[in-house]
Amino acid sequence: FLGDYARDTAHLSMLEHGAYRLMLDHYYATGKPVPADKALLYRICKASSKAERAAVDLVSDAFFQLNGDGTRHNHRADREIRQWTAQAETNREIGKRGGRPK
Numbered sequence: 001f002l003g004d005y006a007r008d009t010a011h012l013s014m015l016e017h018g019a020y021r022l023m024l025d026h027y028y029a030t031g032k033p034v035p036a037d038k039a040l041l042y043r044i045c046k047a048s049s050k051a052e053r054a055a056v057d058l059v060s061d062a063f064f065q066l067n068g069d070g071t072r073h074n075h076r077a078d079r080e081i082r083q084w085t086a087q088a089e090t091n092r093e094i095g096k097r098g099g100r101p102k
Helices: 002-009 014-030 038-044 050-063 075-096
Strands: 071-073
Touching: 002 014, 014 038, 014 050, 014 075, 038 050, 071 075
Parallel strands: none
Antiparallel strands: none
C-alpha cells in the first residue's frame, strides 16, 4: 500500500528507504520476521559501509520491534501475512470442493 508506506516513511533518507524495503522484501518472501541479530540484518540488507549499517540500525529499531524470540516483527507485515495465509487456506478449501461455483 504505497500511500501507507509514503505516509509512514516520508522522513527516511534514501539509504534508510533501501534498508526498509530490503527488510520488508525479506519478511514477505519468507513469511517470517527478520532476525534480531544485527549481523544477519546487515547481510540481508547488503549493508557493508558504516552509513549503510547505521541506516539498518535506525530502520530496524524504528519499524521492526524486538519480540524476545530472536526476531524483529513489523506489525503491518504480520497482519498482511496472516490475511494472505487465511485467504490461501480458503482458496485451498474451495479448490478441494471443485472450485468456485459458476
